[in-house]
Amino acid sequence: MTIGKIVTSEKVKEIDKNGKFVRQHNHFTAPFGDQAGMLPVEAGRYRLLWAAVCPWAHRSIIAIKLLGLENVISIGKASPVRTKQGWEFSLDPNGVDPVLGIRYLPEIYAKTDPDYSGRATVPTVVDVKTGKVVNNDYFNLTYYWETVFKPFHKADAPDLYPEHLRADIEELNQTLFHELNNGVYKAGFAQSQQAYEDAYNLVFNRLDELEKRLSHSRYLFGDHITDSDIRLYVTLARFDVAYYSVFNTNRNRLVDFPHLWAYSRRLYQIPAFGSTTDFQAIKQGYYLGDHAKNPYDILPLGPDVSIWYTSNNR
Structure with a gap:
C-alpha cells in the first residue's frame, strides 16, 4: 500500500x-x-x-x-x-x-x-x-x-558529549549500534538460520563485554553519564519486555547480568530516563505492530517491571 x-x-x-x-x-x-x-x-x-x-x-x-x-x-x-x-x-x-x-x-x-x-x-x-x-x-x-x-541548554545540563571523550564516545557508539542496538533487529528480522545465529552471537558477545566493563565503572565512561549511556540504555530497557521473546535473543535476560541490570536500574531511576520509558507501549509496539508475527494480537502480561524501582547499589 x-x-x-x-x-x-x-x-x-x-x-x-x-x-x-x-x-x-x-x-x-x-x-x-x-x-x-x-x-x-x-x-x-x-x-x-x-x-x-x-x-x-x-x-x-x-x-x-x-x-x-x-x-x-x-x-x-x-x-x-x-x-x-x-x-x-x-x-x-x-x-x-x-x-x-x-x-x-x-x-x-x-x-x-x-x-x-x-x-x-x-x-x-x-x-x-x-x-x-x-x-x-x-x-x-x-x-x-x-x-x-x-x-x-538549561543551566545545570550535563555534558553528554565532552570534547576530550568525543573520539572514544563515537567509537563505542559505532560498536553499540552494529552489535547491540541494531544487532537485536538483525537477529529478530533474520530470514536464515545463519543470519540469525551470527546476530545472536554478536549481541551476547557484546553484552558479555559490557558486563565486564560495568563491573568496575558506574557508567560507560566513569562517573558521568554520556551520550553512549543513553544509546545503551534504550536497548537494555527493551530487552526483557520485547527482544528476549520477540527477536529470539534468549540466551540471557537483562536481569541475568548483575552489573548491566544494576546499571540499567540506576539510569531508569533518573527522571529523564524513567519518565520516558513506557514498558506497556514498548510491548504493544513489538507484539502488536505491523511487523509482529502475532496473528491473534495477544499481549503478554509479564514481565514484572516494578523491579526497575529496586535499589541498584551503584
Missing part, C-alpha cells in the same frame, strides 16, 4: 540475499549548524516526532529532557503500534498531530519529497515554518542536541 509515493513498511525490503537484515539508510541528513547548507539552530522552529516504542526516537527524547530542551524543540508523539499506513498520531485529538495536521507520518514525507520510497521513520524532525521533514538521522540527532543546541 502507498500514500502518495511513499511505500509503507510492508513493502520496503531490507533483507539481503543471505537472509540478513540490512537497515535502510537515512535520507534527510542535513546537519544543524551555522554554516552554509546547514539547518539553522533556532528555538521554536522544529518539531520532533517520536513513538515510545522506538529506541532510536527514545534516545533523542532522553537527551532533550536531560539538557532541558523541551521548550526549544516541540514534541509530537505517535501511537506505539505502527500500522500498515505507517506511524499514526492516534493519541492526539481527532487522530492528527495538532501542529502539523497529519494523521500518518508518511504524509509529511510525501509532502517533503514525492519521490521518496523508503520507510517514514521516527525520530523525524520537521521544520514547522515549511511543514517539511528536514532530518531523520537518528544516529546523529543526539550529537546535535548536545553541541550546536548548547546555547539553549
Whole structure:
C-alpha cells in the first residue's frame, strides 16, 4: 500500500540475499549548524516526532529532557503500534498531530519529497515554518542536541558529549549500534538460520563485554553519564519486555547480568530516563505492530517491571 509515493513498511525490503537484515539508510541528513547548507539552530522552529516504542526516537527524547530542551524543540508523539499506513498520531485529538495536521507520518514525507520510497521513520524532525521533514538521522540527532543546541541548554545540563571523550564516545557508539542496538533487529528480522545465529552471537558477545566493563565503572565512561549511556540504555530497557521473546535473543535476560541490570536500574531511576520509558507501549509496539508475527494480537502480561524501582547499589 502507498500514500502518495511513499511505500509503507510492508513493502520496503531490507533483507539481503543471505537472509540478513540490512537497515535502510537515512535520507534527510542535513546537519544543524551555522554554516552554509546547514539547518539553522533556532528555538521554536522544529518539531520532533517520536513513538515510545522506538529506541532510536527514545534516545533523542532522553537527551532533550536531560539538557532541558523541551521548550526549544516541540514534541509530537505517535501511537506505539505502527500500522500498515505507517506511524499514526492516534493519541492526539481527532487522530492528527495538532501542529502539523497529519494523521500518518508518511504524509509529511510525501509532502517533503514525492519521490521518496523508503520507510517514514521516527525520530523525524520537521521544520514547522515549511511543514517539511528536514532530518531523520537518528544516529546523529543526539550529537546535535548536545553541541550546536548548547546555547539553549538549561543551566545545570550535563555534558553528554565532552570534547576530550568525543573520539572514544563515537567509537563505542559505532560498536553499540552494529552489535547491540541494531544487532537485536538483525537477529529478530533474520530470514536464515545463519543470519540469525551470527546476530545472536554478536549481541551476547557484546553484552558479555559490557558486563565486564560495568563491573568496575558506574557508567560507560566513569562517573558521568554520556551520550553512549543513553544509546545503551534504550536497548537494555527493551530487552526483557520485547527482544528476549520477540527477536529470539534468549540466551540471557537483562536481569541475568548483575552489573548491566544494576546499571540499567540506576539510569531508569533518573527522571529523564524513567519518565520516558513506557514498558506497556514498548510491548504493544513489538507484539502488536505491523511487523509482529502475532496473528491473534495477544499481549503478554509479564514481565514484572516494578523491579526497575529496586535499589541498584551503584
